Amino acid sequence: xxxxxxxxxxxxxxxxxxxxxxxxxxxxxxxxxxxxxxxxxxxxxxxxxxxxxxxxxxxxxxxxxxxxxxxxxxxxxxxxxxxxxxxxxxxxxxxxxxxxxxxxxxxxxxxxxxxxxxxxxxxxxxxxxxxxxxxxxxxxxxxxxxxxxxxxxxxxxxxxxxxxxxxxxxxxxxxxxxxxxxxxxxxxxxxxxx
Amino acid sequence: xxxxxxxxxxxxxxxxxxxxxxxxxxxxxxxxxxxxxxxxxxxxxxxxxxxxxxxxxxxxxxxxxxxxxxxxxxxxxxxxxxxxxxxxxxxxxxxxxxxxxxxxxxxxxxxxxxxxxxxxxxxxxxxxxxxxxxxxxxxxxxxxxxxxxxxxxxxxxxxxxxxxxxxxxxxxxxxxxxxxxxxxxxxxxxxxxx
DNA sequence: GAAATTTCTTAATCTACCTTATTGCTTTCT
DNA sequence: AGAAAGCAATAAGGTAGATTAAGAAATTTC
Numbered sequence: 457x458x459x460x461x462x463x464x465x466x467x468x469x470x471x472x473x474x475x476x477x478x479x480x481x482x483x484x485x486x487x488x489x490x491x492x493x494x495x496x497x498x499x500x501x502x503x504x505x506x507x508x509x510x511x512x513x514x515x516x517x518x519x520x521x522x523x524x525x526x527x528x529x530x531x532x533x534x535x536x537x538x539x540x541x542x543x544x545x546x547x548x549x550x551x552x553x554x555x556x557x558x559x560x561x562x563x564x565x566x567x568x569x570x571x572x573x574x575x576x577x578x579x580x581x582x583x584x585x586x587x588x589x590x591x592x593x594x595x596x597x598x599x600x601x602x603x604x605x606x607x608x609x610x611x612x613x614x615x616x617x618x619x620x621x622x623x624x625x626x627x628x629x630x631x632x633x634x635x636x637x638x639x640x641x642x643x644x645x646x647x648x649x650x
Numbered sequence: 651x652x653x654x655x656x657x658x659x660x661x662x663x664x665x666x667x668x669x670x671x672x673x674x675x676x677x678x679x680x681x682x683x684x685x686x687x688x689x690x691x692x693x694x695x696x697x698x699x700x701x702x703x704x705x706x707x708x709x710x711x712x713x714x715x716x717x718x719x720x721x722x723x724x725x726x727x728x729x730x731x732x733x734x735x736x737x738x739x740x741x742x743x744x745x746x747x748x749x750x751x752x753x754x755x756x757x758x759x760x761x762x763x764x765x766x767x768x769x770x771x772x773x774x775x776x777x778x779x780x781x782x783x784x785x786x787x788x789x790x791x792x793x794x795x796x797x798x799x800x801x802x803x804x805x806x807x808x809x810x811x812x813x814x815x816x817x818x819x820x821x822x823x824x825x826x827x828x829x830x831x832x833x834x835x836x837x838x839x840x841x842x843x844x
Numbered sequence: 845g846a847a848a849t850t851t852c853t854t855a856a857t858c859t860a861c862c863t864t865a866t867t868g869c870t871t872t873c874t
Numbered sequence: 875a876g877a878a879a880g881c882a883a884t885a886a887g888g889t890a891g892a893t894t895a896a897g898a899a900a901t902t903t904c
Binding site (some may be wrong): 799832837 | 890891893
């Protein structure tokens with residue numbers, strides 16, 4: 457098992473002793489899932505925080521008209537969970553599935569609480585992770601209010617250059633909040649005017 | 651000075667000893683500001699987290715066309731800050747001003763770090779605060795993607811019944827992401843069809 | 845308490861984006 | 875390899891919401 461990526465991810469914000477590393481690793485469950493397989497269905501309670509080491513996941517909601525809205529992509533080195541459900545331990549509305557065959561580490565809520573008690577530094581780690589996530593989400597709220605579809609598309613391409621190569625364009629459309637038809641149209645206009 | 655509200659706010663998530671309470675209180679700076687006064691201008695570094703005890707603040711961005719987009723209202727019992735700027739200690743783009751004459755407690759980033767070291771429980775407190783804020787923000791992203799203007803308006807009224815009485819309708823429009831003219835129109839249609 | 849400013853409403857015109865449908869292309873399944 | 879499914883592009887017609895403008899109501903200011 458290769459723990460280098462996840463340990464590097466953690467060392468971005470806190471420094472662990474060898475012993476603490478060992479303890480942390482002992483709490484992780486490894487999992488591999490195939491493309492299109494689900495990690496979490498809506499109406500389930502989300503009991504795990506998941507770290508991606510290979511492949512790519514997506515988290516999305518389905519609205520009352522049956523349309524998907526992607527809230528998050530999780531390529532390698534990213535964490536994903538239904539935060540609402542994790543916090544409240546109530547059934548959530550997020551679906552998480554795999555865009556590609558993926559390799560994951562999973563940390564249960566119970567083990568995470570254990571971790572907070574044994575190694576309080578992790579309290580800090582997840583606080584910082586959540587803060588960064590909040591900042592990104594606020595910016596996304598702002599972008600949907602102040603940018604046009606094509607501007608959001610450009611921004612997405614700059615922000616996630618590795619993603620545009622592995623995910624279908626209709627899912628980018630779903631993330632930036634437009635129909636695939638419209639994205640295709642404005643993209644064509646955009647490149648015509650270059 | 652009345653610390654009951656802020657102490658009650660904190661006791662929602664962590665339990666403090668009398669001594670810890672005293673230490674926390676010693677770090678707070680009290681501030682009163684008048685309606686329309688600014689607490690933070692864009693391009694400034696935000697060095698304080700602010701807790702509102704009276705009145706109401708608002709946090710908003712101004713886009714390239716000069717339009718305001720309100721990201722957050724902060725009535726009594728709420729915290730507000732430019733999280734991006736606080737984390738990075740770089741100039742942010744958020745403006746914070748007072749909708750009404752307001753009373754505040756301010757906690758500097760430096761004192762907050764001190765607090766984390768002296769009373770690690772606060773690490774947990776602010777993690778939980780940030781988690782809740784993240785959940786709310788994700789829901790907002792989803793709402794702007796899947797609900798119509800009138801549905802977002804209805805939801806806002808249900809969610810913040812105390813706010814609708816003290817803030818002008820055009821600011822609600824700015825928060826839910828439509829022009830005041832359009833909100834006025836759909837509201838009229840809505841009540842006509844009841 | 846009158847003047848000035850801000851806010852709300854209504855209405856006409858305009859546009860960004862949606863819906864539905866068709867076609868060709870690529871990927872996946874058996 | 876062939877069938878089936880998924881994906882991208884294009885186009886015509888439709889709708890939610892923006893823009894502009896102007897008058898009425900409410901609030902603030904002096």
